[in-house]
Amino acid sequence: AQRVTQPEKLLSVFKGAPVELKCNYSYSGSPELFWYVQYSRQRLQLLLRHISRESIKGFTADLNKGETSFHLKKPFAQEEDSAMYYCALSGRGGSGGSNYKLTFGKGTLLTVNP
Amino acid sequence: EPEVTQTPSHQVTQMGQEVILRCVPISNHLYFYWYRQILGQKVEFLVSFYNNEISEKSEIFDDQFSVERPDGSNFTLKIRSTKLEDSAMYFCASAGQGFTEAFFGQGTRLTVV
Numbered sequence: 225a226q227r228v229t230q231p232e233k234l235l236s237v238f239k240g241a242p243v244e245l246k247c248n249y250s251y252s253g254s255p256e257l258f259w260y261v262q263y264s265r266q267r268l269q270l271l272l273r274h275i276s277r278e279s280i281k282g283f284t285a286d287l288n289k290g291e292t293s294f295h296l297k298k299p300f301a302q303e304e305d306s307a308m309y310y311c312a313l314s315g316r317g318g319s320g321g322s323n324y325k326l327t328f329g330k331g332t333l334l335t336v337n338p
Numbered sequence: 339e340p341e342v343t344q345t346p347s348h349q350v351t352q353m354g355q356e357v358i359l360r361c362v363p364i365s366n367h368l369y370f371y372w373y374r375q376i377l378g379q380k381v382e383f384l385v386s387f388y389n390n391e392i393s394e395k396s397e398i399f400d401d402q403f404s405v406e407r408p409d410g411s412n413f414t415l416k417i418r419s420t421k422l423e424d425s426a427m428y429f430c431a432s433a434g435q436g437f438t439e440a441f442f443g444q445g446t447r448l449t450v451v
Contacts, residue, residue: 266444270440273438324369324440325371325383326373328373331381
């Protein structure tokens, strides 16, 4: 079974402070991990995926298979980072796309205060 | 930039009525999905659709639910006889070959009264 845990429902930081949004997962195979973001009144959009190993809007996330974690980090938070952040997992491969379904965590609402 | 489009944005229906939620995925995508999010809860997978058939469905997706891709562009979710607990935000998503990213629609808020 696929499971994603985001332990913090709410996270509030001040502008310029570092931020870390936690994500742990459970999956027996080889997972692909994603962070999706939802800004106020906007659709869910991909922020980054572990396989691309890139930094988007200053955010990075490293897949730690030993700790089964995929925490999202940014060294200096900005007010425009305030949004809902969802960690998601997808199993790899499989025909028919059946293993491409996303399992989401409950989300963390990040508020960056001025 | 291409987008997944959902209509309507908000639907209010009486319990027991049938509703059809509509989605226009991105045109060259191959994988299609419906998710839902009950207020205050996580986004949950309902069903995936590939090659003109359901490839996987969750236990939420019971006999009251069905999906169709009647033509080359639309992807619909039908709920035959709505219940109060079907009230949620329903998201359509699509993905291209290799599933590098799922693109989500803006959602349809379904309210069953």
